[in-house]
Amino acid sequence: METLIDIVLLSFLVLTALAVAKMHDLFAVVMLSGIYSLLTASLFLDLDAVDVAFTEASVGAGISTLLMLASLKLVGRYETRTRYRPMLALGVVLATGALLIYGTLDMPHFGSADAPVHQHVAPRYLNDSMGEVGVPNVVTSVLASYRGYDTLGETLVVFTAGIGVISLLRVSRRTKQQEMQKVPADMQQQIILRVVVKWLLPLILIFALYVQFHGDYGPGGGFQAGVIFAAGIILYTMLFGLSNASRVFPPKLLELLAALGVLLYGGVGIVCMLLGGNFLDYNSLRHDPVHGQHLGILLVELGVGLTVAAVMITIFFKFTWRTVKHKYLEK
Amino acid sequence: MNIIGLYNYWIVVVLMMIGFYVVIAHENLIKKLVGVSIFQTSVFFFYISMGKISGATPPILDDHYQLYSNPLPHVLILTAIVVGIATTALGLALVVRIQEAYGSIEEHEIQDQDTQDQMESRLEAYGFRKKHVLSVQNLDE
Amino acid sequence: MIDHLPILQVIVPLLGAPLCLIVRSPRAVGLFALLTSTITFLVSCLLLQQVLLHGTIAYELGGWAAPWGIEYRIDYLNSYLLLLVSAMGAIVLVASQTSIDRELPRSRHMLFYTAYLLCLTGLLGILCTGDAFNVFVFLEISALSSYTLIALGNDRRALTASYQYLIMGTIGATFIIIGVGLMYMMTGTLNMYDLAQRLPEVHNSKTVLSAIGFFIVGVCLKLALFPLHLWLPNAYAFAPSIATAFLAATSTKVAVYVLIRFIFSVVGPEFANTVLPLQEIFVVLGISGIFATSISAIYQLNIKRLFAYSSVAQIGYMILALAIGTPLGLTATLLHLFNHALMKAALFLAIGAVVYRVGSSQLSHFAGLGRQMPWTMAALVAGGLSLIGVPLTVGFVSKWYLVLALLENGWWPLTVLVLFSSLLAVIYVWRIVEWVYFASPRIFIEEVKDPPLSQLVPIYVLVFANFYFGIDTSLTVGVSKRAAEALFGGIFL
Amino acid sequence: MTAETLLLLTILVPLGAVIGIVALGHSPNLREAVSLTASLVLIYLTVSLYKITGAGAAVSWEGLHILPGLVLFFSIEPLGMLFSLIGSFLWLITTIYSIGYMRGHQEKNQTRFYICFAIAISSVMGISYAGNLFTLFIFYEILTLSTYPLVTHAGTEKAKLGGRVYLGILLTTSILFLLLAIIGTWYIAGTVDFHPGGIFDQSHTLAAAVLLPLYVFGIGKAAIMPFHRWLPAAMVAPTPVSALLHAVAVVKAGVFSVLKICTYIFGFDMLNRLPTTNFLLYLAGASVIIASLVAMKQDNLKARLAYSTVSQLSYITVGALLANSAGALGGAMHIGMHAFGKITLFFCAGAIMVATHKTEISDMRGLGRRMPVTMTAFFIGSLSIIGLPPCGGTWSKWYLMIGTIEADKLILMVVLMVSSLLNIAYLLPIPIKGFLYPDPDDKKGLRQVKEAPLPSLVALSLTSVGCIVLFIYPQPLYELGTYFLEAAGVHGR
CATH class of the missing domain: 1.20.120.1200 (NADH-ubiquinone/plastoquinone oxidoreductase chain 6, subunit NuoJ)
Known part of the structure; x- marks a missing residue:
């Protein structure tokens, strides 16, 4: 089948x-x-x-x-x-x-089980991660702990993309102020959607939080949660207009949040170092290594979620502002 | 299960090559980015395929299951997907700016304009004045 | 804290980058970035000292042992390059404090410095890591931030250059992950040193062969080996001068490092040369690249582009030296890696100073600057002489080793070609000299004079380095030799 | 002061003068006073050195260990002593002459002129005391680069073109052949030090046979055909520069290097064994004749003198390649004799140009009546070049002839004799026209004496007197020449 x-x-x-x-x-x-x-x-x-x-x-x-x-x-x-x-x-x-x-x-x-991929390195994750990290979702434990440094890099990639898009598509404040009030949302006339989304939005955001914090046990984690959260905000923006959305999330706040996410992740690593372990060695966070791992993973996933959500929203906002600017220029 | 043996991988190769072809043969900058993403997605698919063990379950530990697929490729590909979207986003932002600066996103039209620019600067090097070029940057700041 | 040096090397700029967004004020961000990169530089000095004292340093990230977790492994080779990259990162930033005012609106300073630190992080991350997939991640950090830096240039062609680089860079990176994936498939590991041990068992498999092929092609795209260099000239020509100076001094060097690391530490030089016709390919591409791009350089009207082509030519020298396949050849590659960074950083900063004062890097705008900007032009000429390979400059030292290595293999014809190619450098450098000193100035305004000290000092630090390391070669030659011998002698030190 | 300090001072004093010249650039009188003082000090230093080494002391200095084998090493031997004596003495005279010429001709950029001049002299000192090939090469290149701005001094399109040819040929040959030869020598013999009797042993014969032409062609400054084009091209320079280039610094550095390499790197025994020596010998002989023939066709005085120089330089090359004591002695002496003769001729050419703005020989009829001193000096200089008594050139040509006989190469003797006849044919008509023909501009018979400015006149009188003195009293040159033979381990006579 x-x-x-x-x-x-x-x-x-x-x-x-x-x-x-x-x-x-x-x-x-x-x-x-x-x-x-x-x-x-x-x-x-x-x-x-x-x-x-x-x-x-x-x-x-x-x-x-x-x-x-x-x-x-x-x-x-x-x-x-x-x-x-x-x-x-x-x-x-x-x-x-x-x-x-x-x-x-x-x-x-x-599909063969005796391929070299399944013989070396991976077995340890499957067999020992429960004892060492204490998280049932092996993907999460590898992602956030064994190869946590890769994930820090991944977060930084997202952050970098955000910086790139901001610097390319920045729109001056003057244009923004002049145009802010006049721009109708893309799908303003879709009344049914507006009503539905008003009800749906809290659910989407709650689902994002669920994915964020349930990543240890099921599929999901900071990255997916960040994207879902951003998707919720984007949906809102499409229906209720950019001006409303950016009142909730002003660009500066978004930039700050994106930076904070990375700093949170890196900061956890630094704290581990100060507590006597290696960088990102969560074992040193608590007396019980497994507790330490839990705490560490929770925090770094939060960092990932923050950065991803903030960057995704920023990128979308930048593209939308550009559309606004074009309309402005046409006039 | 072994009937398909390498079939999976071969399809992946075909997909990669379609993506790769779109990247290098097409001239539309957006289409190139679509090509890149198809190319990359196929590579992701290749990684995930190698992690699969027949009859195994996803690597979320549970007492009911014994055999799990290899989690490491999944982790790698999670990272790679993120890198992919980051590249796409940056690429799209560039395309938007190129459209504003050149009025086109077709490679050869851009090249024609660049050649003209170059001609002008060549003329300028020999003492002719350069035409004023309005750049979008001026509008931004 | 000494134990944590390997990670501090990367984590300092890594955390510095997001902090830039919190600092925000244009002036303060510049100084903050400078502070960050200076600390990074100091860390790299300490690290090199540690490596010279104690040999290879391994650092387990997250406290997980090597093949399961990611490992940082610092030996002669990467500590030497870490020093180079972080030094360039710091020196160029000194000049950027004023130079950037002219080329970027103030509102983008913060973004520029953030991208700059991110790029530095990426490059340092690639150098430190001992994990094949981690290389890819940091490669992308440096790549994405370089696209940003380049796109910040004033000319609209900066955008297309950046886009072209993005496409080529992404193809390169994808090839690299295909290569890594194929190797992982056959060995089950991603750690480079673990790979080196496990690859010999499956050496003869077709999969490993094509893995090596993909990885090398991918890296060669990144390092702009002729004929895969098409993205580079425009990217360097239209990026802000500071970005050009930084990228030219570091990014392709790091790509060359990846190639060396892969061939020597992962695959093993004997295997790479016996199974694949790598030597032949590299020799042909190296030498034809040197000539093709040097000749292109002669015909350029924009000095940044001219030196960009010359950079591709210099990569040809490095690859040629690498292809010799002896410790002496590898020493020559490593020496030239270091020395070329010194020359190009000096040259591009001097050009940046001209852009700062004159507002253009067109050759015709350099007319008569010898009188108006005497110090800057003297530095430009000094850098040019070093590029040509005049004795007492670093260029001579690397060329000497390259020729010696070629002779050791009895490759006389190549030796002659290499020496002949230096003459092409004479031609393109001398075209500039003639414009600078023997043409009458275009603009007779007071403002065209030497740049402020904050630019002149870094330029002269680099010029001084060009001569210093051309005379006292104990550091560069010493470390390159030890690194080369270590790479040939065995993987585990 | 120890001898080592003296040695270093000879190189540093002209460089020190540079600082003085830069500092006092705004006041021409002080600036030239610095130049004069420095040249006087230099003469004092070289003469003291001459006394010390004449007493049999060995003087050497070593520093800057750049790479194994690449050491800055100075060591005084008689041939170098001879060259440095001539160089320092003629610097003084050229300086005196330039003061008159540059002011009389109202040249621009005079400060730059004196700076480059001083650097060139410093590198001449470096070349003469060089104890190994590497040191020789460094100063050889510095000499090329520092004289380039002198050649292009006028800044005109023609000057730029001349500069390109000048730099092009000199750098091409030095990088392509000389550097290759040096690296090859280092690779084969394991040393690049000058050593009495040469550094190659029997087993290196084949390699040495390849290296010899590389050296002879690589030293482009010796202007052996077909690499002589730079010399006529350099004629666009102001006359004091031509005087310096063609009599003292550049060309003499070339033949000096050839002579030194033939004796101290190859050794006469090795040279005699090499199959390529003969080929080069006949090539040099052909140079002698062809250049003389070309000189006859030149109407421009400086161009004629330039081709004459090409021819005379090949005399010295012939002397070096004859590989016997008389040839080497003749060659060494000819360095000095030709220097005095040719510098006189150039001084005269410059004096004529300043006083009458004439450059073509056909316009110089009757000039002897307006410029009696200059024309007399020209006559004396011509005699010296031709090799007729009572001028110094007689002796050197004498020994060269003996050398050809000793080497049993009668064809070469004929060549030298024919060339002397040609010398007569192209040099003597000038004073003859000057004295015996009527001045076409002077129709009214107003014989107004209008010589060049006094400093120039003094200078050219001094050198022409020098030519005669060297006939009567050639002992210093002869003695140094014989010491040189001893030091080089040749005891032929």
């Missing part, structure tokens, strides 16, 4: 990818790429990667599609059909593909 699902989904994937390559309507391309992500997420689920599926669905199908649509609004919908020089590209691609296929020839077969 699994295999069948696998094959069907994979075929769908190939079709979607081909369609993306063929189509010239960027709107369709973006929607298809969203579908592509969603299909991938389903496959991840099928392959036991629940956390990844969760993330891919919220990021690939959600945020990423949203951002692409936002920029399409600014740059126009159609790709011009132009002189391609596909031969060279095709050559490069085929060579790369050939190297990869060559590489697959000696690979351990898909």
Whole structure:
């Protein structure tokens, strides 16, 4: 059964990818790429990667599609059909593909339990993490503790992207003040949606908090929570206007929160150092190592959540402000 | 289960190559970014595939299960997804600015304008005055 | 605290970056970033001292032992480069305090410094880490922040340059994770030193071969090896001068480090050379890159772009030296890595000073500056001489080692080609000299004079370093040699 | 003062003068006083050194260990002593001459002129005392670079073009051939020190056969054909510069290096064994004749003198390559003799230019009546170059001829003799036209004496007297030449 699902989904994937390559309507391309992500997420689920599926669905199908649509609004919908020089590209691609296929020839077969990947390093996570870290979701314990430093780096990547987008799409305060009051929300006229969302929004935010703090036991964690939280705010912005939303989250606050998230994560590491352990060695936080691990993971996940939510909201706001600016310039 | 053996990986390779082709062959800057994300997503898929063990369950420890899939690729890919979205966001912001500065997001149209700029600066080097170019930056600040 | 030096090296700028957003005021942010990078520099000095005293230092992050957790491992090679990168990071920031006023609106200073520190963090992180996937994460931090730094440039072409870099950089990074993934697949580990032990068992598998291929192509994209260098010239030409100075001095160097680390510490030099025709490929690409890009440099009208092409050419020298495949060749690579950073930082800061005063880096705007900005131009010429490889400068030392290494292998024709290529450097440097000293000035205004001391001092510190390390080579040659021998002798020190 | 201090002072005094010149740049009188004082001090220093070493003391100094083998090492031997004596003495005279010339010609950038001049002299001192190839190479390059601004002094398009050829050829040959040869020597012999009898042993014959042409062509300053083009190109320089370049500093540094390398690196035994020696010898012989023929066709006085220099330099190269004591002695003496003769001729050319603005020989009819002193000096200088009594050139040519006979190379003897005849044919017509033809501008018969400014006149009189003195009293040169043969381990005569 699994295999069948696998094959069907994979075929769908190939079709979607081909369609993306063929189509010239960027709107369709973006929607298809969203579908592509969603299909991938389903496959991840099928392959036991629940956390990844969760993330891919919220990021690939959600945020990423949203951002692409936002920029399409600014740059126009159609790709011009132009002189391609596909031969060279095709050559490069085929060579790369050939190297990869060559590489697959000696690979351990898909799904085999005796592949080297399952023999070294990973078994310890599965066998000992309960005793060492005390968190049932092994992905969380590896993510936040064993390879916690990677996750700090990941948070920093998000932060960096935020800095990049802010510096590229900054709009001067003057433009903002002049235009703030006059900008209607994108979907202002959708009254039904407005009503529904008013009820839904608290639930979305609560769900975000659930994902944030339940990451130890089920799929989820700071990153997914941050994205969901941001998605809630974005939904609100679309329906009730940017001016309302940025009154709740002024840009400075968002920047501060993004910075605080990273600082919280790094700070936990520093505290561990001051308490006598290595950087990010949560064991030193409490007398009982497992308690220390719990506390550490809770705090760093919070840091991740903060940064991710703040950065995602900021990025969306920046794109939206740019639209506002364009309208202003047209006038 | 072994019927598909390497089938999974081969499909992944095909997907990667479609994405890669879109990146390098297409001229529309947004489409390139879509290509990048397809390319990356396929790589993610490759990682996740190698972590799968047939008949296993997700790596959330529970007394009912014995066999779990490998959690490490999941962790790596979580990170990689985040990196992917970060790149996409930055890339889109750049595309928006390029559209404002050039009035186009087609590579060859941009190149044509750049060539013209270069011609102008070449002329300028030999004593001709450069035409005034209005940049969006002026409007911002 | 001495025990924690490896992590402090990275964590200081890492936490400094978000703190910039809290400091906010443009002036204060600049000083804060300077303070942060100075501390980073001091840490790197201590770290190098520790490594020279005690040998390799390993640091387990999160307290988890190596293949399970992420490990920092500092040996001669990376402590030497850490010193270089953090020193450049600090020196360039001194000049940025005034230089940036001219090129960026005040509202973006905070963002610039944040991105700068993030970039520094990324580069230092790559250098420290002993974990293959961690390399990727920090590579992306440095890459994303460099895209930002470049896009902050004034010209609209900065945007396209940044976009092009983003696409190429992302392809490179994706190739790197494909490579890492394939290796992980065959060994089950991500730790470089663990990989080095486990790879020999599966050396003959096709998977490992293609893994090596992907990793190397990915890194070569990042280090702008000819013909994968197309993103670099525009990126350097249109970025703010300070960003150019910093990136030119550090980022490609770090990519070269990754290549060296991968070939020598992970795969092992014998294997890399016997199974793959790496030597042949690198020699051909290196030497053709040197010539193609040096000749392009001659035809440039923008000095930043000119030296950007020259940077690609210099990477050709490093790769050529690496391809020799002997300890002497590796020493030459490492020496040139260090020395080239000194030259390019000096040159780009001097150009930055011109942009500060004249507002352009077009060659024609340099006309007659020899009289108007005598000190800056003297520094430019000194940097140029070093680039050519005049004796008593660092350029000579690295070229000497390169030629010696080539001769050791009996590669006479290549030796001649390498020496011949220095003449191309003479041509492009001398074009500038002629503009600077023998053309009449374009602008006769009072304001065109040497930049303030805050820029002149760092420029002259670097010029001095160019001569100092050209005369007293005990540090550079000593450490490069030890690092090269260690890399050839064995992986575990 | 110890001898070592004296040695270092000879290099440092001209550099010290630079500081003085920079500081006093605003006041021409003080500035030139500094130059004069420095040159006097330099003469005092070299003469004291001459006395010390003449008494048999070995003087050397070592410092700056850059790399193994690359050490800044000075050691005085007789040939270097000879060169430094000539250099320091002629610096004084050239300085006196330039004061008259530069002011009379109202040149711009005079401060820069004196600065570069002093640096060039400092590097001449460095070259003459160089104890190993590396030191020689450093000062050789400094000399090239410091004389470049002198060549392009006028700043015109033509000057720039001349500068390009000048720098192009000198740097190309030095980097491409000389540096390669030095590195090759270091690689083969394990040392780059000058050593009596040479540093190669029997087993290195083949390598040495390759290295010899690299050295001879690499020392572009010796202007052996086909690498002589820079010399006529450099004629765009102000005349004192041409005088310095063509009589003292640059070209003599070239042939000096050739001579020194032939004796102290190869050794006569090795040279005689090498198959390439003969080839180079005949090439130098061809240079002698061809350059003389070309000189005959030049109407521009400075260009004619330049080609004459090319020809005369090859005499010295021939002397060095003959690899016997008479040849080496002749070569060494010719360095001095030709220096005095040619500097006189250039001084005269400059004096004519300042006084009458004439540069073409065909315009110089009747000039002897207006400028009797200058023309007489020119006549004496010509005699010295030709090698006729009562001028110093006689002796050096004499020994060179003997050298050719000893080496059993009669063709070369014929070459030298034919060349002397050609010398007569292209040099003597000038004073003849000057004295015996009527002045076309002087139709009214007003024979007004209008010489160049007094300092210039003094200078050229001094050097022409020098030519005669060296005929009557050639002992110092001869003695130094014989000491040189002893020091080089040759006991032929």
